[in-house]
Amino acid sequence: MLSIKNLHASVEGKEILKGINLEIKAGEVHAIMGPNGSGKSTLSQVLAGNEAFEVTDGEVLLNGENLLEQETEERAREGIFLAFQYPVEIPGVSNLQFLRTAVNAMRKHRGEEEMNAAEFMKLAKEVSKQVDLDPAFLKRGVNEGFSGGEKKRNEIMQALLLQPQLAILDETDSGLDIDALKVVSDGVNALRSDDRAILMVTHYQRLLNHIVPDHVHVLAGGRIIKSGGRELALELEERGYGWLGIKDADEATPAS
Amino acid sequence: MKPAPTLSSAFLKPAGDFLPAPLLELRQQRGAALADMPLPTRKTENWKYSSRYLKLSDELATSLPTTGKHGTALAAPGHHVVFRNGVMVPEASDFPDTNGVTIKRFADLTDDEARELAERLDNTLDANAVQLARLNSARFEDGLLIRLAPDAVLEHPLFIISETDAHVSGSAYPRIYVDAGRHSQATLVEEYIANGAEPVMVNAVSEFVLAEGAQITSVRLSAEGENVQHVGATGVRQAAHSRFDSHCVGFGGPMRRHDLQVRLEESGANCRLNGVVVTQGRQHYDNHTVIEHVAPHCDSEETYRNIAAGQSHAVFNGRIHIHQDAQKSNANMSNKNLLLSTGAEIDTKPELEIYADDVKCAHGATVGQLNEESIFYLVSRGIDRRNARTLLTMAFINELIEQIPVEAVRETAQARLNHFIDQTFEEA
Numbered sequence: 001m002l003s004i005k006n007l008h009a010s011v012e013g014k015e016i017l018k019g020i021n022l023e024i025k026a027g028e029v030h031a032i033m034g035p036n037g038s039g040k041s042t043l044s045q046v047l048a049g050n051e052a053f054e055v056t057d058g059e060v061l062l063n064g065e066n067l068l069e070q071e072t073e074e075r076a077r078e079g080i081f082l083a084f085q086y087p088v089e090i091p092g093v094s095n096l097q098f099l100r101t102a103v104n105a106m107r108k109h110r111g112e113e114e115m116n117a118a119e120f121m122k123l124a125k126e127v128s129k130q131v132d133l134d135p136a137f138l139k140r141g142v143n144e145g146f147s148g149g150e151k152k153r154n155e156i157m158q159a160l161l162l163q164p165q166l167a168i169l170d171e172t173d174s175g176l177d178i179d180a181l182k183v184v185s186d187g188v189n190a191l192r193s194d195d196r197a198i199l200m201v202t203h204y205q206r207l208l209n210h211i212v213p214d215h216v217h218v219l220a221g222g223r224i225i226k227s228g229g230r231e232l233a234l235e236l237e238e239r240g241y242g243w244l245g246i247k248d249a250d251e252a253t254p255a256s
Numbered sequence: 257m258k259p260a261p262t263l264s265s266a267f268l269k270p271a272g273d274f275l276p277a278p279l280l281e282l283r284q285q286r287g288a289a290l291a292d293m294p295l296p297t298r299k300t301e302n303w304k305y306s307s308r309y310l311k312l313s314d315e316l317a318t319s320l321p322t323t324g325k326h327g328t329a330l331a332a333p334g335h336h337v338v339f340r341n342g343v344m345v346p347e348a349s350d351f352p353d354t355n356g357v358t359i360k361r362f363a364d365l366t367d368d369e370a371r372e373l374a375e376r377l378d379n380t381l382d383a384n385a386v387q388l389a390r391l392n393s394a395r396f397e398d399g400l401l402i403r404l405a406p407d408a409v410l411e412h413p414l415f416i417i418s419e420t421d422a423h424v425s426g427s428a429y430p431r432i433y434v435d436a437g438r439h440s441q442a443t444l445v446e447e448y449i450a451n452g453a454e455p456v457m458v459n460a461v462s463e464f465v466l467a468e469g470a471q472i473t474s475v476r477l478s479a480e481g482e483n484v485q486h487v488g489a490t491g492v493r494q495a496a497h498s499r500f501d502s503h504c505v506g507f508g509g510p511m512r513r514h515d516l517q518v519r520l521e522e523s524g525a526n527c528r529l530n531g532v533v534v535t536q537g538r539q540h541y542d543n544h545t546v547i548e549h550v551a552p553h554c555d556s557e558e559t560y561r562n563i564a565a566g567q568s569h570a571v572f573n574g575r576i577h578i579h580q581d582a583q584k585s586n587a588n589m590s591n592k593n594l595l596l597s598t599g600a601e602i603d604t605k606p607e608l609e610i611y612a613d614d615v616k617c618a619h620g621a622t623v624g625q626l627n628e629e630s631i632f633y634l635v636s637r638g639i640d641r642r643n644a645r646t647l648l649t650m651a652f653i654n655e656l657i658e659q660i661p662v663e664a665v666r667e668t669a670q671a672r673l674n675h676f677i678d679q680t681f682e683e684a
């Protein structure tokens with residue numbers, strides 16, 4: 001489904017991704033782990049099409065199509081979904097209006113009829129229950145004043161509404177308490193299907209207790225330096241990143 | 257050195273002699289005082305960003321004819337009064353028949369009523385701060401006097417449509433005076449529109465005097481075309497525990513100026529002033545507001561938002577003056593501005609003068625652009641860029657539009673805003 005070959009990307013002239021290679025097949029769940037600053041979010045943002053990052057080399061194919069040539073909105077309509085590490089607050093645009101506009105943009109793209117306000121309200125209420133968000137959140141501004149955990153649940157809610165082909169989850173586990181982690185991972189597990197793939201980006205392995213990945217990759221210094229099965233995640237938990245010859249910024253300095 | 261430009265004497269020839277004598281006399285006096293009035297220039301502090309848009313050629317001096325057909329007014333539940341080129345159109349107007357509510361056009365006032373009004377006109381405005389609006393008092397040909405007796409309640413909004421017929425060049429001088437008795441209540445909607453394409457000037461003055469406990473909601477929609485220069489002034493005086501709610505929505509033009517001056521003169525008076533301005537192309541809009549906290553224990557809450565696109569220019573100047581006796585004043589002013597293009601310009605200037613020591617006064621002004629991160633977030637959900645920008649642009653003013661308590665105005669404003677958005681994002 002997704003094929004990344006020798007991907008290089010920089011921000012403000014500084015090279016962050018230094019040749020990423022990754023193959024993801026439909027139905028698979030991949031986890032990318034790595035210390036802070038290793039380029040996990042950069043990879044996620046580049047895949048979603050954030051123009052703040054410049055791709056300097058390599059290619060990315062989604063179902064054989066050149067992803068890098070597409071605008072962000074086209075990628076989304078072709079099935080790329082990014083759950084942001086830091087979801088953006090947009091006061092003045094209600095969550096409901098935002099979600100309905102997004103769902104209808106997708107439906108229009110697929111040649112389906114747009115949903116009216118009442119139909120959408122019903123759907124949105126159901127899905128918000130699935131991620132344990134009070135439907136009252138639908139009336140508030142997008143992520144406005146949401147706690148960290150509420151923002152993450154809102155991201156998963158969007159994934160459930162938009163039903164992407166490839167869901168990229170950037171640290172969707174961070175800042176969650178045990179209960180919220182359970183809700184979020186149930187949501188992600190509900191997304192799992194044979195024709196969908198999930199790329200989980202995480203610093204810690206605890207999410208992987210709930211969502212068992214098929215493949216685990218270690219990203220360090222802008223390269224994937226090791227790949228393996230889920231046992232690699234457990235090993236990382238036990239031994240840290242040190243045995244791989246990389247320094248985890250978090251182990252030296254308190255997490256920022 | 258070039259001599260400072262002065263008001264051409266052509267502007268001091270009023271028409272419409274059917275006003276009662278006391279008002280004709282007043283006009284004449286006011287006119288005499290304006291002879292050789294210096295016109296605002298770049299060096300005039302309260303016009304420094306806007307004087308260059310003012311083009312008072314002599315062809316604008318003629319009073320616009322007041323015969324002919326009136327155009328379409330806002331169709332909405334409530335009562336309607338239509339003014340055409342500053343003169344009331346009786347056949348298009350229906351006055352509410354409510355106990356305690358007296359509505360009269362100036363032309364129909366008795367000499368006694370006119371004499372009383374003449375003594376009160378202009379008393380709400382600081383003449384030095386509204387140079388050009390003073391011309392209205394020298395030129396008005398008619399006007400609307402609204403008197404609310406104590407406890408009178410006007411249940412439905414009163415729409416005052418000021419329509420300018422610009423099929424020839426000239427100027428019009430709509431005038432409104434509202435005298436709200438103790439504990440009276442009313443919602444008044446002023447809508448300024450124009451037909452025709454010849455260059456014209458509209459010079460509109462409205463005054464509101466609120467007695468103790470009166471509650472007035474004033475909605476002002478200014479949406480004339482590209483051929484209309486608009487100079488407007490609104491003066492408000494408030495007695496104890498009165499409440500004045502103002503909602504101004506302005507669409508840019510070749511020259512747009514609105515001065516809003518509110519005096520909180522007795523304890524417990526409070527006002528809320530909301531304003532939304534959008535400009536595009538080469539348009540201009542200048543809002544100058546003044547809130548005078550004269551008495552203690554008064555509250556003011558002011559929220560203005562400007563959105564400027566294209567090469568347009570929006571100005572906000574908000575002055576809050578807290579007098580020495582005005583202890584326990586509460587004043588909040590917020591002005592946020594959104595630039596939709598690199599060629600647009602917004603000037604914002606909060607001016608605080610505080611002479612009392614026990615007051616709460618907060619103000620903030622910002623100028624920014626649409627947030628790229630927010631746009632990326634929206635488009636990453638499949639929303640197209642144009643929709644993303646529309647959502648974010650409307651988000652900037654939605655709250656203020658929703659607060660307008662008259663549905664018909666919200667709808668008219670929204671329709672015009674949609675048009676603004678269509679044109680703006682087409683340009684881009």
Ligand SMILES: Nc1ncnc2c1ncn2[C@@H]1O[C@H](COP(=O)(O)OP(=O)(O)O)[C@@H](O)[C@H]1O
Binds near residue numbers: 035042
């Ligand atoms: N917008 C940006 N401007 C400058 N540097 C950036 C920007 N985004 C990321 N970086 C840098 O790129 C590197 C990788 O960051 P990131 O991809 O966020 O890492 P991770 O998600 O693995 O913690 C870091 O050194 C970070 O400082």
Ligand SMILES: [Mg+2]
Binds near residue numbers: 042
């Ligand atoms: Mg990150």
